[in-house]
Amino acid sequence: xxxxxxxxxxxxxxxxxxxxxxxxxxxxxxxxxxxxxxxxxxxxxxxxxxxxxxxxxxxxxxxxxxxxxxxxxxxxxxxxxxxxxxxxxxxxxxxxxxxxxxxxxxxxxxxxxxxxxxxxxxxxxxxxxxxxxxxxxxxxxxxxxxxxxxxxxxxxxxxxxxxxxxxxxxxxxxxxxxxxxxxxxxxxxxxxxxxxxxxxxxxxxxxxxxxxxxxxxxxxxxxxxxxxxxxxxxxxxxxxxxxxxxxxxxxxxxxxxxxxxxxxxxxxxxxxxxxxxxxxxxxxxxxxxxxxxxxxxxxxxxxxxxxxxxxxxxxxxxxxxxxxxxxxxxxxxxxxxxxxxxxxxxxxxxxxxxxxxxxxxxxxxxxxxxxxxxxxxxxxxxxxxxxxxxxxxxxxxxxxxxxxxxxxxxxxxxxxxxxxxxxxxxxxxxxxxxxxxxxxxxxxxxx
Numbered sequence: 001x002x003x004x005x006x007x008x009x010x011x012x013x014x015x016x017x018x019x020x021x022x023x024x025x026x027x028x029x030x031x032x033x034x035x036x037x038x039x040x041x042x043x044x045x046x047x048x049x050x051x052x053x054x055x056x057x058x059x060x061x062x063x064x065x066x067x068x069x070x071x072x073x074x075x076x077x078x079x080x081x082x083x084x085x086x087x088x089x090x091x092x093x094x095x096x097x098x099x100x101x102x103x104x105x106x107x108x109x110x111x112x113x114x115x116x117x118x119x120x121x122x123x124x125x126x127x128x129x130x131x132x133x134x135x136x137x138x139x140x141x142x143x144x145x146x147x148x149x150x151x152x153x154x155x156x157x158x159x160x161x162x163x164x165x166x167x168x169x170x171x172x173x174x175x176x177x178x179x180x181x182x183x184x185x186x187x188x189x190x191x192x193x194x195x196x197x198x199x200x201x202x203x204x205x206x207x208x209x210x211x212x213x214x215x216x217x218x219x220x221x222x223x224x225x226x227x228x229x230x231x232x233x234x235x236x237x238x239x240x241x242x243x244x245x246x247x248x249x250x251x252x253x254x255x256x257x258x259x260x261x262x263x264x265x266x267x268x269x270x271x272x273x274x275x276x277x278x279x280x281x282x283x284x285x286x287x288x289x290x291x292x293x294x295x296x297x298x299x300x301x302x303x304x305x306x307x308x309x310x311x312x313x314x315x316x317x318x319x320x321x322x323x324x325x326x327x328x329x330x331x332x333x334x335x336x337x338x339x340x341x342x343x344x345x346x347x348x349x350x351x352x353x354x355x356x357x358x359x360x361x362x363x364x365x366x367x368x369x370x371x372x373x374x375x376x377x378x379x380x381x382x383x384x385x386x387x388x389x390x391x392x393x394x395x396x397x398x399x400x401x402x403x404x405x406x407x408x409x410x411x412x413x414x415x416x417x418x419x420x421x422x423x424x425x426x427x428x429x430x431x432x433x434x435x436x437x438x439x440x441x442x443x444x445x446x447x
């Protein structure tokens with residue numbers, strides 16, 4: 001008597017986490033079908049690697065694991081099984097050599113994502129993985145039950161289709177870069193099943209600044225009056241002054257340092273660089289502090305970090321140079337000649353400080369070493385590098401299967417964790433994808 005072959009496992013989402021789950025399942029001999037709403041696989045992965053694919057980080061394991069903050073206890077076991085060394089070995093198996101940059105970040109030798117993705121997809125197809133693109137997941141015909149197949153629904157160019165599956169791995173991404181498929185449309189589908197989902201929020205994101213607080217006298221009074229006529233909220237409006245925005249948007253603040261302590265006493269302090277935008281700030285150093293800044297804004301409506309414009313110089317040296325008699329020279333010429341402070345750094349002092357502060361050497365020197373910069377809003381989640389929020393680990397078992405949804409596993413950025421840029425995002429996506437694939441195999445085997 002002929003028996004029907006086992007149902008395939010459905011992997012929904014063709015990003016790094018979903019593809020890794022598919023690889024694990026196919027390597028164990030399972031039939032795997034990958035579904036994605038986009039026309040091709042790995043769209044966000046390709047764009048993220050356009051300027052150089054940062055795959056992982058070579059720092060020691062304790063420091064590496066600490067980058068995941070409060071979610072370290074949940075992610076650490078997965079990252080110990082598939083961490084930085086495993087990522088490099090895996091890439092080598094695809095014929096992609098890697099190297100460690102001066103910052104400890106790990107890149108492919110050619111710096112590109114496309115060759116790695118092409119080799120990976122070739123290997124997956126060779127293992128029998130079938131891809132179904134332009135298939136947008138619509139949920140289930142009926143809630144998943146133990147012992148029964150998944151009844152999955154998809155919208156396709158040819159209409160809606162129903163797909164039975166032995167198990168499902170959801171790797172649907174977060175809510176950043178919606179044009180590449182990460183739009184958070186899965187949230188109501190899981191909430192309808194009773195799965196708790198933490199609100200998706202921007203991570204590794206830019207911020208709008210508070211703007212200059214206080215034109216003198218009648219000018220500020222008139223501006224407040226005009227804002228009230230327009231129905232705007234009272235107080236300084238977000239964003240730079242038009243002059244600063246037009247002149248310096250897109251320019252970097254190089255060799256600076258940020259220090260920030262939130263209302264709970266959590267501290268951030270690091271050197272690096274970031275960029276001015278038309279309305280505020282973004283870039284590596286700001287992204288690294290973004291989780292603390294975002295949460296502080298959510299709690300109090302604003303967050304103020306202190307910017308050291310000259311971190312290589314001691315405060316005493318800066319104070320001595322600022323106090324040095326400048327004679328007939330302008331303040332700008334004085335700061336440039338004595339401290340090399342010009343361009344966007346000097347402009348920011350004029351942007352944020354009152355004239356009386358600029359005129360007092362000691363107060364000016366203190367501001368150069370700790371200039372208060374207040375941010376009032378994170379940029380929208382769709383502009384962010386990644387997103388926070390999602391399915392909490394508390395809603396999953398140790399193998400990433402949803403409580404109350406037998407045979408449904410979650411992986412990647414749709415889980416409620418976040419990490420800074422530097423290879424940590426990709427590594428955790430791969431690690432959770434691998435864990436979800438292994439969890440599905442274990443469940444299918446009845447373990």
